[in-house]
Amino acid sequence: xxxxxxxxxxxxxxxxxxxxxxxxxxxxxxxxxxxxxxxxxxxxxxxxxxxxxxxxxxxxxxxxxxxxxxxxxxxxxxxxxxxxxxxxxxxxxxxxxxxxxxxxxxxxxxxxxxxxxxxxxxxxxxxxxxxxxxxxxxxxxxxxxxxxxxxxxxxxxxxxxxxxxxxxxxxxxxxxxxxxxxxxxxxxxxxxxxxxxxxxxxxxxxxxxxxxxxxxxxxxxxxxxxxxxxxxxxxxxxxxxxxxxxxxxxxxxxxxxxxxxxxxxxxxxxxxxxxxxxxxxxxxxxxxxxxxxxxxxxxxxxxxxxxxxxxxxxxxxxxxxxxxxxxxxxxxxxxxxxxxxxxxxxxxxxxxxxxxxxxxxxxxxxxxxxxxxxxxxxxxxxxxxxxxxxxxxxxxxxxxxxxxxxxxxxxxxxxxxxxxxxxxxxxxxxxxxxxxxxxxxxxxxxxxxxxxxxxxxxxxxxxxxxxxxxxxxxxxxxxxxxxxxxxxxxxxxxxxxxxxxxxxxxxxxxxxxxxxxxxxxxxxxxxxxxxxxxxxxxxxxxxxxxxxxxxxxxxxxxxxxxxxxxxxxxx
Amino acid sequence: xxxxxxxxxxxxxxxxxxxxxxxxxxxxxxxxxxxxxxxxxxxxxxxxxxxxxxxxxxxxxxxxxxxxxxxxxxxxxxxxxxxxxxxxxxxxxxxxxxxxxxxxxxxxxxxxxxxxxxxxxxxxxxxxxxxxxxxxxxxxxxxxxxxxxxxxxxxxxxxxxxxxxxxxxxxxxxxxxxxxxxxxxxxxxxxxxxxxxxxxxxxxxxxxxxxxxxxxxxxxxxxxxxxxxxxxxxxxxxxxxxxxxxxxxxxxxxxxxxxxxxxxxxxxxxxxxxxxxxxxxxxxxxxxxxxxxxxxxxxxxxxxxxxxxxxxxxxxxxxxxxxxxxxxxxxxxxxxxxxxxxxxxxxxxxxxxxxxxxxxxxxxxxxxxxxxxxxxxxxxxxxx
Numbered sequence: 044x045x046x047x048x049x050x051x052x053x054x055x056x057x058x059x060x061x062x063x064x065x066x067x068x069x070x071x072x073x074x075x076x077x078x079x080x081x082x083x084x085x086x087x088x089x090x091x092x093x094x095x096x097x098x099x100x101x102x103x104x105x106x107x108x109x110x111x112x113x114x115x116x117x118x119x120x121x122x123x124x125x126x127x128x129x130x131x132x133x134x135x136x137x138x139x140x141x142x143x144x145x146x147x148x149x150x151x152x153x154x155x156x157x158x159x160x161x162x163x164x165x166x167x168x169x170x171x172x173x174x175x176x177x178x179x180x181x182x183x184x185x186x187x188x189x190x191x192x193x194x195x196x197x198x199x200x201x202x203x204x205x206x207x208x209x210x211x212x213x214x215x216x217x218x219x220x221x222x223x224x225x226x227x228x229x230x231x232x233x234x235x236x237x238x239x240x241x242x243x244x245x246x247x248x249x250x251x252x253x254x255x256x257x258x259x260x261x262x263x264x265x266x267x268x269x270x271x272x273x274x275x276x277x278x279x280x281x282x283x284x285x286x287x288x289x290x291x292x293x294x295x296x297x298x299x300x301x302x303x304x305x306x307x308x309x310x311x312x313x314x315x316x317x318x319x320x321x322x323x324x325x326x327x328x329x330x331x332x333x334x335x336x337x338x339x340x341x342x343x344x345x346x347x348x349x350x351x352x353x354x355x356x357x358x359x360x361x362x363x364x365x366x367x368x369x370x371x372x373x374x375x376x377x378x379x380x381x382x383x384x385x386x387x388x389x390x391x392x393x394x395x396x397x398x399x400x401x402x403x404x405x406x407x408x409x410x411x412x413x414x415x416x417x418x419x420x421x422x423x424x425x426x427x428x429x430x431x432x433x434x435x436x437x438x439x440x441x442x443x444x445x446x447x448x449x450x451x452x453x454x455x456x457x458x459x460x461x462x463x464x465x466x467x468x469x470x471x472x473x474x475x476x477x478x479x480x481x482x483x484x485x486x487x488x489x490x491x492x493x494x495x496x497x498x499x500x501x502x503x504x505x506x507x508x509x510x511x512x513x514x515x516x517x518x519x520x521x522x523x524x525x526x527x528x529x530x531x532x533x534x535x536x537x538x539x540x541x542x543x544x545x546x547x548x549x550x551x552x553x554x555x556x557x558x559x560x561x562x563x564x565x566x567x568x569x570x571x572x573x574x575x576x577x578x579x580x581x582x583x584x585x586x587x588x589x590x591x592x593x594x595x596x597x598x599x600x601x602x603x604x605x606x607x608x609x610x611x612x613x614x
Numbered sequence: 615x616x617x618x619x620x621x622x623x624x625x626x627x628x629x630x631x632x633x634x635x636x637x638x639x640x641x642x643x644x645x646x647x648x649x650x651x652x653x654x655x656x657x658x659x660x661x662x663x664x665x666x667x668x669x670x671x672x673x674x675x676x677x678x679x680x681x682x683x684x685x686x687x688x689x690x691x692x693x694x695x696x697x698x699x700x701x702x703x704x705x706x707x708x709x710x711x712x713x714x715x716x717x718x719x720x721x722x723x724x725x726x727x728x729x730x731x732x733x734x735x736x737x738x739x740x741x742x743x744x745x746x747x748x749x750x751x752x753x754x755x756x757x758x759x760x761x762x763x764x765x766x767x768x769x770x771x772x773x774x775x776x777x778x779x780x781x782x783x784x785x786x787x788x789x790x791x792x793x794x795x796x797x798x799x800x801x802x803x804x805x806x807x808x809x810x811x812x813x814x815x816x817x818x819x820x821x822x823x824x825x826x827x828x829x830x831x832x833x834x835x836x837x838x839x840x841x842x843x844x845x846x847x848x849x850x851x852x853x854x855x856x857x858x859x860x861x862x863x864x865x866x867x868x869x870x871x872x873x874x875x876x877x878x879x880x881x882x883x884x885x886x887x888x889x890x891x892x893x894x895x896x897x898x899x900x901x902x903x904x905x906x907x908x909x910x911x912x913x914x915x916x917x918x919x920x921x922x923x924x925x926x927x928x929x930x931x932x933x934x935x936x937x938x939x940x941x942x943x944x945x946x947x948x949x950x951x952x953x954x955x956x957x958x959x960x961x962x963x964x965x966x967x968x969x970x971x972x973x974x975x976x977x978x979x980x981x982x983x984x985x986x987x988x989x990x991x992x993x994x995x996x997x998x
């Protein structure tokens with residue numbers, strides 16, 4: 044190994060580090076480590092003067108490797124890699140010693156903390172000696188996108204992409220577009236027709252030259268990686284078709300909760316207990332009647348059916364409160380004499396225009412009755428003398444009274460839940476789902492439409508219950524991400540990834556089940572595993588487990604780790 | 615037994631004035647703003663909600679609407695302009711109609727036209743009756759106003775007053791018994807021992823004369839105005855029931871009765887004008903909504919006071935014919951005003967309010983003594 048000239052830079056981070064760690068003493072100590080030719084302390088290494096200092100020293104002293112002892116690499120590794128790259132060094136010639144989060148912030152003894160900082164710096168110096176110059180690579184970015192799901196989210200996203208001049212493959216499992224919105228009559232809170240909303244999009248999707256629409260089609264396999272996916276679909280005529288797509292946008296939506304699971308409501312047994320979607324169908328037909336063909340005089344809308352329940356779904360389905368208010372208007376306009384009551388646990392008419400909608404529903408004569416989610420209302424058939432179809436009994440929370448209210452038609456506001464095949468889709472495109480089955484985003488705020496698999500995005504009600512405006516907004520956010528990647532024209536593959544040494548690999552495939560990213564494929568010809576570097580995130584699971592020691596993680600080699608351990612122990 | 619919801623109740627009570635009750639979303643600001651809302655009596659929120667729900671029976675058994683004096687603080691605080699004060703007012707009208715066994719109250723309150731027709735019919739019958747009486751049984755000569763041979767002899771008027779008073783008292787009394795039955799003997803009411811009834815009886819008198827609960831309201835002016843109005847009425851009542859002969863005598867002024875009459879008339883005129891102006895200008899939240907029955911009450915009041923004063927003046931200035939005609943016109947106002955309002959409408963509150971305070975005190979006292987409301991689950995017995 045050629046003689047290395049290492050520079051060590053110890054940051055005070057204002058007082059964040061300096062208040063607990065003697066920065067000057069650490070720098071002084073660093074100079075005693077073989078290979079270190081330059082060591083300095085500075086108030087803020089991440090500042091422009093701090094970065095300038097490193098660049099100047101590289102130039103003046105011929106430094107070949109750099110240690111920055113400061114905060115977590117998650118904070119400023121990129122900053123310092125950029126700084127040394129500009130000064131002519133390979134960015135992987137940098138190592139950071141975290142003496143803030145893992146030292147000054149968590150210790151109370153300045154002497155011991157300073158000793159620990161020295162040990163961390165020593166470890167970094169020993170490690171950096173074994174670091175190799177690495178280069179990130181680029182791969183071509185296929186500009187086309189596969190959108191899975193032809194509901195409002197999928198259609199609006201597909202149109203945005205297509206209008207931007209990109210090829211879209213829109214895959215819909217059913218024989219028509221529109222998803223769950225196609226089952227609705229009017230939309231809240233402005234009572235626009237759902238059909239009008241859909242018609243605009245459907246006619247454009249069907250005619251758009253950049254959209255290839257696949258109805259009755261399902262994704263059956265997804266190979267490839269970010270920018271270069273090879274999705275395989277089973278089309279309506281039963282043939283398998285492999286396509287090229289740089290990005291995958293999952294918009295598979297939701298399904299409704301099975302109301303018969305709530306025994307108290309008698310859904311499936313009492314003929315005039317229906318779900319919100321069944322009422323939507325009645326409203327679309329323009330005929331609201333009981334099973335016996337009579338006009339209902341009293342309609343009761345029960346909220347939170349399956350939602351916010353310890354037994355069924357713990358989450359709030361978000362759209363049902365406003366939908367329930369919407370029914371009050373629709374029912375009143377269809378049957379002016381009908382009495383509508385809302386049985387709710389909490390009224391959460393969130394969203395633009397919805398609070399006003401709530402106020403108007405009350406002013407239109409809808410009554411609101413509150414029940415406890417721990418004591419659900421029970422519905423029973425009424426006796427002939429009661430003058431109604433059914434009676435709902437429960438303890439009304441705001442009056443404290445045990446009441447029974449007459450009703451002719453009960454509408455259950457069923458919760459939204461993941462589709463039955465959501466798990467299958469998640470496995471196919473290699474994304475995760477939470478405990479309730481909703482797809483998980485990369486970060487709820489920093490990266491809300493991306494997933495842990497690069498190039499796979501999620502939008503709409505497959506991620507969590509969403510209303511139409513939110514779903515469309517999310518879809519377009521995902522489109523912005525995709526078009527951003529397409530504009531770059533290529534994808535950058537990180538230089539840090541795992542590699543299989545084919546000479547050592549026994550082809551046991553043990554690594555397959557460990558890889559969380561589906562980055563490992565099998566080379567049948569040579570009977571060895573192969574890691575797709577563009578998919579690999581360098582987590583190290585495969586490398587740590589491989590019984591043959593055939594897998595190496597670049598930038599985390601055994602020599603580097605052993606040197607680091609020796610360094611931390613040797614100070 | 616679960617209380618059965620009557621989904622049509624809210625529409626029914628709308629006829630009594632409760633237009634904005636549907637806007638309420640149960641935040642409870644109104645109850646927080648109200649000085650009288652405490653303990654078992656949380657209102658207006660609870661009354662408003664009972665009405666929204668259509669809980670007819672519990673609402674009929676509730677005393678809460680009578681504990682409210684409509685100072686309007688609650689309506690001022692309401693974030694949704696649901697007018698809780700007006701809802702309480704409407705509920706008092708509705709309760710009055712519930713207590714009334716004849717059903718006349720319902721007709722008067724639910725339709726302004728019906729009320730107008732009723733007033734006009736009673737007025738007309740009164741006018742015809744007194745004219746017929748004057749020409750046949752009375753003096754027969756319109757030119758004699760007082761003394762022997764008077765067109766309407768004071769003695770006969772005196773008998774008429776007491777007869778009418780008796781009938782109205784009886785009607786109101788029956789309605790009061792019904793009020794007691796609904797509120798104190800209902801499905802979930804608190805059993806109250808007789809001893810408590812006796813012990814607290816004086817409450818009725820105190821509250822009747824002082825309306826001291828009204829004084830505790832956030833706004834003081836309504837209490838003051840109401841006191842002036844009530845004492846003017848009371849003075850007039852005493853003068854008419856006890857001193858109608860002296861009142862009718864003249865043309866010299868009998869200062870020992872007339873001076874009280876002038877004071878009371880002044881009180882009534884001033885207050886009637888203040889109230890009409892307040893309702894026209896909508897100066898306070900309690901004047902924002904004026905039910906048809908409120909206008910009828912004020913119009914009758916002004917009419918009766920003005921015709922009363924006019925007949926007095928006409929008599930004094932030596933115009934006995936005009937005075938007699940004005941007397942008949944005056945009675946044509948008095949009889950429908952008292953005859954309809956005392957047992958069936960607004961005036962009945964003079965009995966219902968003090969009774970409600972009395973009953974609620976009885977309930978509180980009984981609960982304090984360990985009484986258990988009927989139908990409530992029995993208290994857990996200590997395990998031996």
